Amino acid sequence: MIAERETSMDDVQRQAMDVDIACVGFGPATAAFLTTVSRELLNEDGTPKLLSQKMPGMPLQIMCYERADDISFGVSGVVTKAKAIRQSFPDLxxxxxxxxxxxxxxxxxxxxxxxxxxxxxxxxxxxxxxxxxxxxxxxxxxxxxxxxxxxxxGLLFSIGQFNQWVGAQIMSSGLVQLWPGTPVNAPLFDGDKVTGIRLSDQGVDLRGNPEAAFMPGMDIHADLTVVGDGPVGYIGQQLDEHFGLPEDHExxxxxxxxxxxxxxxxxxxxxxxxxxxxxxxxxxxxxxxxxxxxxxxxxxxxxxxxxxxxxxxxxxxxxxxxxxxxxxxxxxxxxxxxxxxxxxxxxSGKHGEPLLAGDGFARIGEGSGSTNIFLNSGVDEAWMTGILLGKAVITLATEQKPFSKDNLQATYVKKRHDSWLEREAQIAAGARNGFQRGFFTGLLGMGLTMLSGGIFKVKTPAKAAYERSVNLIDFYKGRIPEAEIKKIQQESYAKGIAASDALMTRAGWPDIPYDGQLLMTHQDALFSGGKVQAAAGYKDHVVFLFPYLCETCENKLCIEICSGQAITPGENGIPEFDREKCIHCGACMWNCVKTIPGDPTKTNISFQAGSGGLHSVEN
Amino acid sequence: MSLTIVVCGSLVPDPLQSLIPMPTPDGFGLKNEMMLPHVLDPWAAHALYEAANLAKKVNGKVYLVSLGLKAKLQQSMMTIAQKVPFELVAVDASHSGFSDSSAVADALAAAINSIAGLDKSSLLIFGGWESASRAAGTTMQIVGEKLGIVDQFQGVDEILLNSDGSFQVLERVEGGTHQVSVCSGPPAVLGWATGNLPEPPNNPQVGMLNMRIVMPAIQQAKPATIKDQALTFHNVEVPAQRRQTKIVKDTPVPEIAREIVEWLRL
CATH class of the missing domain: 3.30.9.90 (D-Amino Acid Oxidase; Chain A, domain 2)
Structure with a gap:
């Protein structure tokens, strides 16, 4: 399978490898896809059933690349009806x-x-x-x-433990390889066809410039690239940028x-x-x-x-x-x-559904708009998308048809749109938009949707953080004078910390009585509750695209929302990023209130694929 | 000169996790040990990187003898296998951190002896001088004894090969200095401290090559029982921790040192 050849792209000599299927990200959707396909790769007598195009005589060669250091380092407490999961594991x-x-x-x-x-x-x-x-x-x-x-x-479980359990079963088949600690930097395009992925360069500085130990990211050429890299996945983002979202989707x-x-x-x-x-x-x-x-x-x-x-x-x-x-x-x-x-x-769920399949690629999981927020359910839906794509791949491989846009549309996308996933997603679409106008309007919208089975909803468009009127003065009007808000903000930023703590205290929230056991500082939680790792030799995965826009930003939501206090106030108003504290939640990307020149839908923070993150298997 | 380097590198619970000792029916163990992610013992990892570096220079071969539960070996090897080329010899056993090092050494020595065609005249046994799994720092020494290898070096930071087949070893001694020894040649046991090499980047191509052998090796891993008949733990405690984190930028080094001293005195 290893092609001993190199490709020259961007003036850098890269190793390259040919596989049949390359998967990006290991979460419930990819796990379901791999579970479904790996069960059909061999006949009962051990001979290949689904034949590889890259290694004649062998079963489909499937690789999965996960940026986190272990396949079990996920974050999500899961409560689910588990109907899709039980479809894969009836005796669970x-x-x-x-x-x-x-x-x-x-x-x-x-x-x-x-x-x-x-x-x-x-x-x-x-x-x-x-x-x-x-x-x-x-x-x-x-x-x-x-x-x-x-x-x-239904079931409740830890996503980390679930991923560990299902990952062990997939790996024990010996038919699929899961590679953790391997961030993927880009999809490879040939026109509108996705021909594979490029792994992240190593041995580079924080900006991505080669250093002494430079090792260019390998190109993985694949007939099918399965993108299941989650809601803030970098490959998914780049596909959306290339193809755009379907009409009326956002x-x-x-x-x-x-x-x-x-x-x-x-x-x-x-x-x-x-x-x-x-x-x-x-x-x-x-x-x-x-x-x-x-x-x-x-x-x-x-x-x-x-x-x-x-x-x-x-x-x-x-x-x-x-x-x-x-x-x-x-x-x-x-x-x-x-x-x-x-x-x-x-x-956004159904409303945020991207192009689900094209020539050489398919999208699954939360990044494909599968989360049903009306039902408070995402993992089972993500799992179902993986099953459906898995079945489509089995059909196409059995019939020896290429993973073309038409073939994937006729199999995966059609089945998905004919499934209970779509029916429930249609009911849920926009059901919570009432919250855009307030708490009670939101509850009213939810109630209407529920009672009418999705026929009636509070119709109001969703607005991104950068489209909303978000400012401290308005929020604390009548509670903290404007001058004091600015003073607190300035003092906090001068100390290199977010202003939210001081503002909340001033607004009447009592101090937290730290006990060092459950109640502790944010930084202590970072060390006690998971331990963040950031491997050296990779570029920073949070990038402020146009720093001058940060200089004029008054709100700095990226600093206030940062889950790990990895983004802090910096010189001239441009935030600083310390990846050794980043837990890869990606909230900075959608909380940024500045959009970049030429694209009113893309914020000034680029959230890319980075290695490391939390080392926790209990989440 | 060609060398065969066998690295003893077992899996341990990720030291970044909260490891809580607790009594079990089989003696002390770790709370929820099976739930915890496992990694290659960081001390042994240094030994592995040094072994690969040395093997590259002399066109030698590296074996990694790894003791751990099959499921954990399978999961952890996906990361370890991307680092450097090696051939895995897997031993399916749980030894926790409370095992008798002699019993662990028994299992490791047996696994080394099972390697077909192993030429002891060109053999170097590498391993961690210490272990992240609360070892007593004696395992490598006993492995050597069980294999009949008398030339042993512990706390090694460097090995330099000479053209006559001998090699020079730097061992850590008191006061941050090294003892320099010259050994006439293999076989020898080297228990590594940290060495001098950084952790290699993840190389997918190395991973692919390793996995051709790693997965079958795990499938064929022989089960071993680590008998702890000679060792009993009466009590186990982790040191009390105090944590008070704050973020302060650009603090002068003397000020940081002063704060640490003050904190230690509390």
Whole structure:
């Protein structure tokens, strides 16, 4: 399979290799694809069933490249109906996967504001005052979970443990190779045909300039490139840039989910299999979750959406206040942080679906718009896209047809658009857009969609962070004088830190009583809850494309939202990036409020493929 | 001069994780050990990189004898195999960090002896002087003894080959200095400290070449039982940690040193 030849591109001699299928990114979608295809590669007698075009007489040669240092370093507490996963593993039991648990109890909980610092409208405060007398621990438990949102009978698990489990099975077949620690830098194009991928150069400085140990990234030529690199994947981005999104599609609805894995204290009464969804606190725009695994472990966290118009949008500080809400704190106080992390969610779903297939490539997983945010479900949907592409590849390889646009459209895309995935996605499309206009409008929109089966929705266009009127003065109007806001911001930036902490404290949020165990500084969480690694010899994966735009940016959302405090204030207003703290959530990309000249949909932060990130398998 | 270098490099739980010792029915172990990601022992990794570098110079061959659970070997080798060329000899066994080093050495020596056609007259045994899995620093020494190799060097940072087949070794000694020894030739055991080589980049082509042998080797890994009859742990504790992280840029070195001293005195 190794072609001992070199290609000359961009004046750099590169090694090259020919394979049948190259996959980018190892997550649930790629895992499903590889599981599906690898089962059909051989006949029962061990002879090849799906023949390689690159190595005659051998089965399809399949490679998968993952940028993280291990295939199990994912971030996501998962609660899922698991219907697609069970389609692949009909005999699956929870004992098969560490931290997996059947869902036994599910609650929707509205959290009142016990602190008095949450930014609520007058109407909201009035409604809260009506609820307060009947609330227990400042919370109201909903008597039911709406429609398709409930996951009764489903599973909850850790994505890291799940990936480890499924990855081991794929590798044990010996038919597929998974290469972690291998970021992919670019798709290879021949006109509109994708002919493979180029791995990232090594032995370069932070800007990508060759140094003494320069090793050009290898070109992997493939008949089919499967792109499953997630919501902020660099290859997916470049495909979107090359082909554009389909008409009327856009990717403007995002959220960053920050989570912890906590060892619950002994006094906790939360039973394994319990699932809590919260809303209302710490801000009305912030939703929360808590899933209880076996052995007194819990995954918990919050989502900060792109339509939350607070420029001081620190997920970490908000997460701590959320944990300390009396309804949750009674079960968390005395717990221990085991792991921590964050990831971006592409919440546009169907509306953000890119071109799913073309000559030589196919898109699967969250980056292909599969996440159903209306149903709070993404992993099972991503898995389903992998199954569908896997089946399409089996069909085409069996019939010895090329992986052309027409063939992939007729198989993968058609099957996907005929499946339950599409039906549910259509109902969900735009169902949450009401939140763009406020908390109650959002709830109304969700309710309308649910009751009408998707016929009625609150129709309002989604706006990206750079299209919204986001500024500190407006957000803290009536609470912090303008001059003081600027003073706090200046003082914080002079210290090289984000302003959000100081602003929240000034706005009335109490200081966090650090216990060094569960409540700790953001930096301590970085070291205690996962440990960030950044291999030397790669270029920085966060790039400020036009630094002069940063000089004129007043909001600096990239600094405030940064999940690892890897982006900090720098000279002349241009932020600095320290990849040794980056956990690769990608939130900086969609939180940037400056778009680049010539492309009003592309922000000034380029989020590329980098090696390293969190070393955590519990997330 | 041609050399055969056998590197003893077992898998250990990733030292970056929170490793919590706890009693198990089989003695002490780590909490959720199977859940933890495993890596090639960082000390042994240095030995592997030095071995590959040396083998390249003399057209030699490198074997990696690795002890670990099959599933963990499979997962970890996808990363390790991209670093340098080697032939894997896999031993399917869990030894945790609480194993008797003599029992571990038994398994390693047996695996080395099982390598077909191994010429001991050109053999160098490399390994980590220490281990990230709480070893006592004695495993390599015992491996050498069990193989009957008497020339042993521990805490090695450098090996230089001479044209007459002898080699010079730098071993760490007290005070940050090195002891220089000259050995007349193989066989010898070298327990490596950190060496001088950086971690090699991930090379997909090296990975592909290695994997032709790695996957069959894992499939054929012989199970081994590490018997800990001679060793009992009565109590195990991890040092208490205090953490107070802050971000301060451009602090002068003397100021950083002063703060560290002050912190240690607390």
């Amino acid at each position: 039991t929870v004992e098969d996967i560490s931290m997996a648990q059947e869902i036994k109890k599910e609650k929707m909980v509205y959290l009142l504001d016990p602190v008095g610092a949450s930014r609520r409208s007058t109407v909201h405060n009035f409604l809260d005052s009506l609820l307060k007398p009947v609330a227990k621990n400042h919370a109201i438990e909903s008597p039911f979970i709406p429609g398709g949102m409930n996951k009764h009978g 990717q403007k609805d995002w959220a960053v989910g920050m989570k912890m894995v906590v060892e619950l204290p002994e006094q906790s009464t939360l039973e394994a299999g319990t699932v809590l969804h919260t809303l209302g606190f710490p801000e009305p725009e912030i939703f929360g979750f808590l899933y209880v695994h076996p052995d007194r472990l819990a995954s918990l966290g919050i989502f900060i959406p792109s339509w939350f118009d607070n420029p001081a949008r620190t997920s970490y500080r908000y997460l701590q206040h959320w944990m300390m809400h009396p309804y949750l704190w009674k079960d968390l106080q005395g717990g221990t942080l085991k792991s921590w992390g964050a990831k971006s969610l592409q919440e």
